[in-house]
Amino acid sequence: MATIVSIAGALPRRQERVAGASWWRRRGVGLLLPAAILLLWTVAAQQAWMPATVLPSPALVARSFVDLVASGELIAHLAVSLRRVAIAFVIGTAIGLAIGVALGSSRTVDTWFGPFFRTFAQIPSLTWIPLLMMALGIGETLKIVVLAKACLVPVAITTAGAIREVSIEYLEVGRILRLSRLSTFAKILFPATFPAVFSGLRQGLSGVWTALIVVEMMASANGLGYLMSWARMLFQLDIVMVAIVTVGLIGFGLDLVLKTIDLRLQGWRA
């Protein structure tokens, strides 16, 4: 059986044979659907199938986008949001790493504290928002706490898991070489856990971004989420759509930054 499997694995698959030649064709094909939607949207807006307040035309959305960028309004809201993300990401990562290291490296901590933390971790951050609003008010603290919690959970869980997965042999080599604690960490633990921890950071950042929109919609007077709910209240759907696109682009950009750093730092594996 094993040989059959390995032979089957060695045969070129259909997908691989096709992939090389038609990269451009595939990319072009991928644009078909957005183009079709854009066309349908334009026609629908032009023929006024729906009132313009409900479905603003693509041209209007594009114009609003340019206006909002030119007036600095979009940038200002975005700056506020990104500042919150940055602060919460740093705090959440620090606490998450600390919890993860404690849970991962000590059996005692894990038996006493682990089940509680893992249960708590399953509860989505947004559940706590009304409660925290009562306790902390609706100021900056509330947002940072909610966002930091969204970040620390995946960071802690991936870190704890990664540390536990480090193979005993690696650590034994370190002991044989009489490495100091610091070099054991720098030479063995850090490289071995890094990929998993970094994927936790990426999950954390994307969690922060999702939570940001909710908390800014519920309790804020600035930021992207606020801009959306404010525009929705005035029924300016063109601005809502501009904000949605911005949310998508920034979310993609944030992940891309971490992905690039990840690939750079993991050069040693190649």
Next chain:
Amino acid sequence: MKRLLVLRPFAIAILLVLLWIAAGSWAWVDPLVLPPLPSVLRAYAGGRMDGELWSGLAASLWRLISGALAGTAFGLAIGAAMGFSRAVEAVVAPSFHGFRQIALFAWIPLLTAWLGADDAAKISFVALATMKPVAMAAFEGIRSVPDHYLDVGRALCFSRWRTLRQIVLPAALPSLAPGIQLGLIHGWMATIGAEYLLGSFAPGIGSYVVEGRERLAMDQVFAGVILIAFVGLVLNFALRALSARAMAWKGQG
């Protein structure tokens, strides 16, 4: 004494509850911030709002079930179409990945503008939340079916239906089951989020919490939040047990 060590996993939770009781009975904290435990428990039975709590929970669960069913069906359809057909993948996948980048709650303003703030908007939102992870999982699950499994089916002249049921489905389940589980968790989060954001006019456990906050009734907020968390945990636990059963065959190989 040894036997008490079994309780270790619950130690922190027990400690917190004891602290909570103590804080309530000796008035360490402002009851507006931390209501005493008995008054929170009264919210579940015998309080002036316990009727609202349970009917709200029922309304929320109804939204979750109908939204998650629609979302799962839709997600399976999209994921399967992309998984089975390279052509569909080439056309749909880039748009789908672009769409996936948009943080879920960013859709709320648009959905409410189009569908109003009633169940139509809320259920569509839940469906949207469920659909994303299910579609991804279905796609990856179908793609992960090894070619030589399919070759065996071809060699045995399986019908399409039989290939689907006896080869593709079992092989895709390890990816599919966690995807559906994640979809339901996202669905529950979306149910609560939609109720938090769309005001307290329709019954729902999220609306119950928001309404409690507006009346500064902290016991109501606590009771609601704890129940929401509890339902989420039960869902998670039940689904994990189910998906473990669905994948039992893997253990034998």
